Amino acid sequence: MSPKRRRRCGPRRTARWKSAWECTAGRFTASRDSNSETCHIVSGRVSLHGPDGRSEDVGPGEMLVLPKGWRGEWTIHEKTRKLYILHFEA
Incomplete structure (x- = not known):
């Protein structure tokens, strides 16, 4: 479940990492303690x-935002693919 490619973009004040991710059927917990995710x-x-x-x-073509501090499952x-x-705030 780890990303295949990461790339930093954006101004120095805010670090951003973008990538693609794939996962097969299942469940897992996640938290966004130090960052948000689009x-x-x-x-x-x-x-x-x-x-x-x-x-x-959420399904194909939809977007979501997990705000900083979000926790859930x-x-x-x-099989799902997301971008x-x-x-991250600097």
């Missing part, structure tokens, strides 16, 4: 479960 789902289908019990389904329903940018 994602574009290219293929597949996922559900995001937040700590407040809310759940959101991803359910990958089928993402991690935003």
Whole structure:
């Protein structure tokens, strides 16, 4: 589940890493303690479960933002590919 390629972009005040990511069906927990993440789902289908019990389904062509401090669980329903940018404050 690690990215195949990373690239830094953006001004020096804010570091950004962009990459592509693929994952097969399953579940895992994630946290964005030190950064936010912007994602574009290219293929597949996922559900995001937040700590407040809310759940959101996301599929191909949709974008989502996980704000800094977000914690939750991803359910990958089928092989999924996403493009993402991690935003870090310097």
